[in-house]
Amino acid sequence: MVQYSGSGLDASFAALSDATRRGVLEQLRRADASITDLADKFQMTLTGMKKHVDVLEQAGLVMTEKVGRVRTCKLGLRRLDEEAAWIERHRQLWDARFDALDEVVEQLKRKEKVDGRKKRK
Amino acid sequence: MDARSESETTPMKNRTTVERTSERELVVTRTFNGPARIVFEAWTTPELFRQWWLPKSVGMVLRSCEMDVRAGGQYRLAFEPDGMAFFGTYLEVTPHSRLVWTNEEGGEDGSVTTVTFEDKGDKTLLVLHELYSSKEALDAAGTGAADATVETFAQLDELLLTLGASTGR
Numbered sequence: 001m002v003q004y005s006g007s008g009l010d011a012s013f014a015a016l017s018d019a020t021r022r023g024v025l026e027q028l029r030r031a032d033a034s035i036t037d038l039a040d041k042f043q044m045t046l047t048g049m050k051k052h053v054d055v056l057e058q059a060g061l062v063m064t065e066k067v068g069r070v071r072t073c074k075l076g077l078r079r080l081d082e083e084a085a086w087i088e089r090h091r092q093l094w095d096a097r098f099d100a101l102d103e104v105v106e107q108l109k110r111k112e113k114v115d116g117r118k119k120r121k
Numbered sequence: 122m123d124a125r126s127e128s129e130t131t132p133m134k135n136r137t138t139v140e141r142t143s144e145r146e147l148v149v150t151r152t153f154n155g156p157a158r159i160v161f162e163a164w165t166t167p168e169l170f171r172q173w174w175l176p177k178s179v180g181m182v183l184r185s186c187e188m189d190v191r192a193g194g195q196y197r198l199a200f201e202p203d204g205m206a207f208f209g210t211y212l213e214v215t216p217h218s219r220l221v222w223t224n225e226e227g228g229e230d231g232s233v234t235t236v237t238f239e240d241k242g243d244k245t246l247l248v249l250h251e252l253y254s255s256k257e258a259l260d261a262a263g264t265g266a267a268d269a270t271v272e273t274f275a276q277l278d279e280l281l282l283t284l285g286a287s288t289g290r
Contacts (some may be wrong), residue, residue, distance in 0.1 A: 094139060097174060104181045105159055
């Protein structure tokens with residue numbers, strides 16, 4: 001399951017604060033591209049583009065895969081499809097509920113233990 | 122309450138799984154570290170039920186919790202701060218193994234919840250099954266504050282689209 005966290009959001013927004021990086025995302029929305037392609041398109045050095053892609057990758061917005069000498073970039077998993085998000089929302093609710101229920105169960109078990117001991121006396 | 126004797130080890134947290142088994146059904150599964158008798162008690166005793174049903178993340182508290190736990194009996198949960206209520210009728214009550222109730226607050230879009238408790242050694246396997254009247258009713262089923270997280274991401278997605286549209290060429 002994909003994990004959400006506040007720091008993930010921070011990373012996303014930081015990654016989006018740059019016009020080139022937003023352009024890269026838009027580009028990848030149309031088609032996967034290598035770092036060389038992207039560098040050409042945005043008239044940048046390979047090193048410069050690689051840095052931008054690293055930031056996007058760390059934010060989960062882009063994934064890269066190296067095949068031979070070519071690193072191909074595509075959109076990351078951050079954009080969950082709706083179904084997965086829906087399931088995750090329900091899972092979070094029940095998980096929080098059941099964590100609280102765990103505590104109640106522990107409390108009842110302790111109580112039974114104590115009561116059992118009293119009866120034996 | 123504070124009688125923690127012997128060497129009580131902190132139990133491992135069990136996994137909660139959620140599956141949409143059909144357009145109208147949701148199944149939640151979880152194991153609890155106690156016998157079914159105890160887990161069942163926590164579902165059917167109002168004073169216990171209200172201790173866990175509303176996690177803090179939902180941002181609401183239960184104002185009242187009335188449960189007449191027997192077939193044909195009614196229940197009603199009322200919330201603060203907005204006075205919202207969940208209510209319905211128990212259809213089946215089989216001690217320590219099975220509970221079935223209706224959720225009637227949604228009117229005709231009401232759902233039926235079935236919870237089974239199965240002893241597995243000193244643990245309990247709990248399966249909660251919700252059957253909704255339609256795909257749309259289940260799609261729209263609310264999850265409280267957890268929705269807000271997803272809304273935040275939906276907003277981020279939208280922002281991405283807007284930003285993409287304005288910079289991409």
